[in-house]
Amino acid sequence: MLSNMPKIVSSPPSFSAGVVDCWSVVCARCAKRRSERRDIIAEVYETELKYGRDLRIVMEEFHRPMLVAGLLSSDQLAGIFLNAEELIQVGEECMSL
Numbered sequence: 427m428l429s430n431m432p433k434i435v436s437s438p439p440s441f442s443a444g445v446v447d448c449w450s451v452v453c454a455r456c457a458k459r460r461s462e463r464r465d466i467i468a469e470v471y472e473t474e475l476k477y478g479r480d481l482r483i484v485m486e487e488f489h490r491p492m493l494v495a496g497l498l499s500s501d502q503l504a505g506i507f508l509n510a511e512e513l514i515q516v517g518e519e520c521m522s523l
């Protein structure tokens with residue numbers, strides 16, 4: 427009977443104003459899923475961070491010098507670097523949530 431119960435792997439329930447914190451008690455399978463979900467979120471976050479950093483490097487190292495040197499018209503630059511500034515801005519907003 428009791429051996430069929432799901433094994434509780436996380437910390438015991440915490441009590442706050444008489445309410446059981448249901449997020450702290452999960453079975454082994456849910457704990458594994460939670461851990462996987464956490465890893466995926468961390469990876470998405472990390473990837474977005476690196477992408478933003480790379481975009482800023484591209485703007486800094488390529489867009490700006492090309493603009494300053496007048497190698498291409500601003501229309502041509504806008505076509506090549508499309509919405510990079512917008513992507514950087516949106517990325518930063520997402521990262522600050």
Ligand SMILES: [Zn+2]
Nearest residue numbers: 452453455456
């Ligand atoms: Zn479960």
